[in-house]
Amino acid sequence: MDGHSRMVQFFKVVLPLVAILMLSTVFLLSRSIETNVTVPFTQQDIDKRLADQVVTQPNYRGTTRKGEEVQIEAIRASQGTEGAIPTAAEFRGRLGLSDGGVITLDSNSGLIRPDKNTATFVGDVVITSTDGTEITTDLLNTSLDEIRGDTPGQVNGTGIIGNFTAGRMTFGTEKKDGPVHIIFTDGVKLVYEPEKTER
């Protein structure tokens, strides 16, 4: 047996042993998978959802008799159980007028009463009228089957006409099928800053 065949005999034994050794450690080093993954909802959240059937991304879309489009959407809404009435978070509304103008409504929360055909915007309500005037108030009631609404409380507004405050605001058509008007009542106070005219 010369050196070469002795070396071959030696490797014939050692190499398979090394192979077996590597093979066995492969399974030991594999990535550990996370077994107890946490569910994204807390138990209390699940119970709440089951209790009052929370709906995500609800969207109310209707058209009035005159063909104006009333659209109200929210991030999350819960359907009212017999005690509570349906409430929604991140409330947004869009009233498309027949002449193309758009009044957008936005508020922290709100509620829709399809049975009474009304929707109420609650909390930091921002109304943007067709000419870009921004009106803010605390609460706004709107109807779902026609372009009509009113605010019980005070409103503040800014626009090209200037900054103003008013005791109350209502919007709707004055004459049947006439144009939609936004009417500020109970005392209006407005300040208009003329642009600096070059004298």
Add this chain to the structure above:
Amino acid sequence: QETQVAFGAVKADPSLPVEVTSEKLNVNQEDGSAEFLGNVIVIQGEMRLTAERVLVIYNEDRSGIERMEATEDVVLISPPDAAEGDWAEYTIDSGVIVMKGNVLLTQGPSTITGDQMDADLTAGTATMIGNVKTILQQGQN
């Protein structure tokens, strides 16, 4: 014929803020016109314009108010003078007020009546046009 009189003691500055108070403000969403209703008071600096209805007219690019049209018992006060008429139009940038419809201007003891009055608040002058009659009270002060 025409009479030119001084109007208002101090020269008005048209870039002063304009304050409007009224009972109601009606904004038409179709053509965007806005109208103040119910004892409307427009104040700018010394000038006071009161009327029952004031319609706001915007400039072409709708970036600001061009002029205001007051109707129904319009009274314009630019101390110490006062004028009243049926209709008045106040152009804010130029500070010019045009009054029409049996205009009556009282200046201290004397009163001047006419069909139309063009008052330029910045220049402090007013021009009465159309069968102007002046009634001077003599002697009592």
